[in-house]
Amino acid sequence: MLTLAALLAAPALLLSGCGSSSGDAAEQASAKAAGAASPAAPAAYPAVQVTAAPPAQALTLPGELESFYQTDITPRVSAYVRRVNVDIGDHVRAGQVLAELDAPELTAALSEALSKQKAAEATAQGSRGSYRRLRQTSHTAGAVSPLAVDQARTLAASDSLAVVAARAHYRAAAQMAAYLRLTAPFAGTITERTAAPGALVSQGGAPLFKLKQLNPLRLRVAVPEAYVGEIQNGNPVQFTVRAFPGRTFTGKLTRTAGSVQAATRSEQVELDIPNPKEELKPGMFASASLPVQARANSLFVPKTAVVNTAERTYLIRVANGRTELVDVQLGDENAGQVQVFGKLRAGDVVLKSGSEELAAGQPVQVAMR
Incomplete structure (x- = not known):
């Protein structure tokens, strides 16, 4: 049998347990609210250091092969085509009659x-x-x-x-x-033909033939502004094309444009390419290796660090916890790294992934990679 004292003590214990449970829940809710109200730590941007390394002594640049001379053979008078003497792929000599017209x-x-x-x-x-x-x-x-x-x-x-x-x-x-006699202005190969006997042609109309000189060829390459001073006429240049894997062809740098294009910050150069067997064709893409002089160490950053906009090309440098936008010019690329020229020094910290959303003077935290 329960004593009278035990019966009286039971309600008190129940009330005490309920009070303790309610207090713990209140404390937990208060802790969660306090945690939600506290500000989260800002995310750190991946960053790298600017490295110094000797530049490549050979600059690999893309180019395109073009015929040394090419022209459209267009009728100068309105007439009917009486006879066509050549077709696509025919080699013609200078002065050869390609077609005869009738008027x-x-x-x-x-x-x-x-x-x-x-x-x-x-x-x-x-x-x-x-x-x-x-x-x-x-x-x-x-x-x-x-x-x-x-x-x-x-x-x-x-x-x-x-x-x-x-x-x-x-x-x-x-x-x-x-x-009325359409002749070839120079020796070459007929690469296109639209003329047919009996067709009516007009002065200044569509060309009847396209004539290209295949030996020699021209190779046009755009050289970055940073290397313009190191390009000299007469230097031999080796290049490769996809059509002949494993083979290397050689040409001679013959002409330079003498002007840097503002859109690409590069100068157009031309190479003369001997093509006695006419293996190389106009329109082929080539990878040319231009020799350049060895210079002092240059600065390199990951390609992802460069921000290109319509107005400028820059890196985001971090100094004293704030961003700085540093204008640069780009040079050679190699294994994901790009050569840069600007107000930088080896060891400067730049963001690994540049973004236009970051403005100058913005406080950031970085994580070195």
Whole structure:
């Protein structure tokens, strides 16, 4: 049997347990609220140090092969195609007739001009003969009046000038008729043909042929501004193309543009490429290795650290816990690293992944990688 004292103590114990549970829950809720109210620590940006290393002595740059000369063969007169003498892939020599056109009105104009020239020459010959006879007769006193001699001399001079005009007119008509024969301006290969016998072509219309010179070729390469001072004409340059894996071709640097393009900050250079077997084709992409002089150590950063915008190219340097935007120029690339030129020193801390969202003077925390 429970005693009276035990019965009286039970309610007190129950009330005590409930009070303790309620107190613990309140304390836990208060702790959670306090934790939510406390600010979270800012995230740290991955950062790296600017490294110094010797630059490459050979600069590998992409380029494109182009024909040394190329032109579109376009008709200069409106006519019908009478005969096509060449096709795609044919090798032609300078002056070779590629196609013949037919325009009866030009042929008729040439015949008319020739007739007028012959008539003018005959008239001038008769006038000169009359003048010579009158001049000889004038030596006999009273045989011919001086006025008649002067008139004969004037007529002979006028008819001579008419011959000059007729000959010029004939040469013009002959030149127009010569346009009916389309010829090659230089030796090369026909790479495109649209002409067909019977087709009507017009002056300044679509080209009938595309002619390209395949030996030698040109290789055009854009050299970054940082290396412009080290490029010299006459240097041999080796390059490769995908069409011939494992083979290396050689050309000579012959021409430089003499101007740096503002859009790409590079100078266009050209190499002459001997192509006696015509293995290389215009339009092929090439990877050229341009020799450059060895210089002092250069600064390198990961390519991801560079921020490129329409206005500038820069890195985000962190000094004293704040960001600084440092303008740079880019150089050679190698294994994910890019050469940079600017107000930097080896050991400077820059963000590994640059972003336009970070402004100058912004406080940041970094984690070195």
